[in-house]
Amino acid sequence: MLKRKISPGILVYCFVISLFLGFATILCASTLNPMIHTGLNLEFVQQAGSHAKNAKSNNESTKNLTTSTGKTTVDVARHGNTQGKKVSLTFDDGPDPVTTPLILDILKKHNIKATFFMIGEKVKRYPEIAAMVVREGHGVGNHTYHHINLNKASEDKIINEIEWTQKSIKNATGVTPTLFRPPFGYYDDNALRALNKEKMKIILWSIDPLDYIQKRNTKIISEVTDKLKKGSIILFHDTSKNTAKYLDLIINDISNHNYQFDNLNEAHYSPIIVAQKDFTAKPAIIITPLLSDKKIKRSPLIQANKISPAAKTWKPKVNSPNQTKENADMNKLGIKEVKPEKHYLIELPQGKDLISTLVLIAKTKNIHYGKFEIVGTVKNATIGYYTQEKNEYIQKTVNQPTEIISCDGSIQEHNGNHIIRASISVSDSNNTIHRGRLFSGTIIINGEAYIQSFRSTSQGNQ
Structure with missing residues (x-):
């Protein structure tokens, strides 16, 4: 038998390949667990459980999403019962005095019961439409009072949004909802804690045909039927003219696929663990060494923060003279440390200038610093567009009634005068959006x- 000699070059090549594969394995593992390659098990307590669990898009099955800590749970549904060919129709952002009754007529024609997730301020504005929804046998859910992004709100603000909406719906319909749909599908641990306190369940969706954007009926229908599954929860908007126009065709097409309609009675819930609030309150870093003290001392993280390897917690050191100077420089920039004080929900007076009204409120309530959000309708919306060339705002007036899409800003008192800074987006009768800085005249x-x-x-500039 002939024996073939293996050249040294091939041996070196194989050795390099094995090293590469071994390194790749470690790298993949450290990607899944970032603590592997650092040599430390670090838990940033001030961020514990703060990751957002955003609603995923179509065709995603329900998952048990859990935070890193906590004992209580909130039930979340992304689809209904998958045993039978049933789907659920849901409608967000109403009630609307024009399109909601049209949608109710179509549902009544097909003898279908749906669920309407209502915005509290719209319920207060159109209580008779909300009552009509309940009279016709449909379910109602809470969709916050101002349609806010919950990922950007404190727990207290979210509780206010929920409770104000609960009160509005109860007053208008006699029903207290137990179902909640977060605007945009966004929620974090602040929202979960609030919903746990309010004993509410989250309803998401598995199909979103983008009815508020799509113009063609074929596109809306295909977005629904192409993704149709057993237990699908379909998201519509009863503020959309497209939905009112094409809903009859959509229902017929769903029925032609041999699906029946269910009013979320068989929604499939999965529990999400709620991180406890006190777990996020301590501004410390807990360190559990996995390596020897000698190796830990060489860690860039340890060296950068001057952490003793034997220490269980770390606190920032006292400011050095340079840091004190930097803080003084920052104060010159007008940076202030503030703490939340009070919350106000104010019904705006009809026919008054919006900026002047905000100034009057700030003076009456003695607000030195504040932020605000506004919903409603305005006329003669006066919006400014900044031009860098001229270093000024060019103002434009929308000479018709418009719906406020968003309006938020700040209040600051300076030398006895209250300064209002706000941005605004409004939609006119042609669904054209106008946005910019808010000016007097609105x-x-x-x-x-x-x-x-x-x-x-703050001890800085006041």
Whole structure:
């Protein structure tokens, strides 16, 4: 038998390949667990459980999403019972005095019961439409009072949004909802804690045909039927003219696929663990060494923060003279430390200038620092567009009634004068969006303002 000699070059090549594969394995493992390659098990307590669990898009099955800590849970449904060919129709952002009745007529024609997730301020504005929904046998859910992004809100603000909406729906319909749909599908641990306290369940969706954007009926229908599954929860908007126009065709097409309709009675819930609030309150880093003290001392993280390897917690050191100078420089920039003080929900007076009304509220309530959000309708919306060439705002007036899509800003008192800075987006009758800085001349038709005041704790410029 002939024996073939293996050249040294091949041996070196094989050795390099094995090293590469071994390194790749470690790298993949450290990607899944970042603590592997650092040599430390670090738990940033101030961020524990703060990751957002955003609603995923179509065709995603329900998952048990859990935070890193906590004992209580909130039930979340992304689809209904998958045993039978049933789907659920849901409608967000109403009630609307024009399109909601049209949608109710179509549902009544097909003898279908749906669920309407209502915005609290719209329920207060159109209580008779909300009552009509319940009279016709449909379910109602809570969709916050101002349609806010929960990922950007405190727990207290979310609780207010939920409770104000609960009260509005109860007053209008006699029903207290137990179902909640977060605007945009976004929620974090602040929202979960609030919903746990309010004993509410989250309803998401598995199909979103983008009915508020799509213009063609074929596109909306295909977005639904192409992704149809057993237990699908379909998201519509009863504020959309497209939905009112094409819903009859959509229902017929779903029925032609031999599906029946269920009013979320068989929604499939999965529990999400809620991180406890006190777990996020301590600004410390807990360190559990996995390596020897000698190796830990060489860690860039340890060296950068001057952490003793034997220490269980670390606190920032006292400011050095350079840091004190930097803080003084920052104060010159007008940076202030503030703490939340009070919350106000104010019904805006009809026919008054919006900016002047906000100034009057700030003076009446003695608000030195604050932020606000506004919903409602206005006329003569006066919006400014900044031009860098001229270093000024070019103002434009929308000479018709418009719906406020978003309006938020700040309040600051300076030398006895209250300064209002706000950006606004409004939609006209052609669904054209106008956005920019808010200026005086914008007249309130109706609406409400949510204002949060702050108390300054800063030693900087006041």
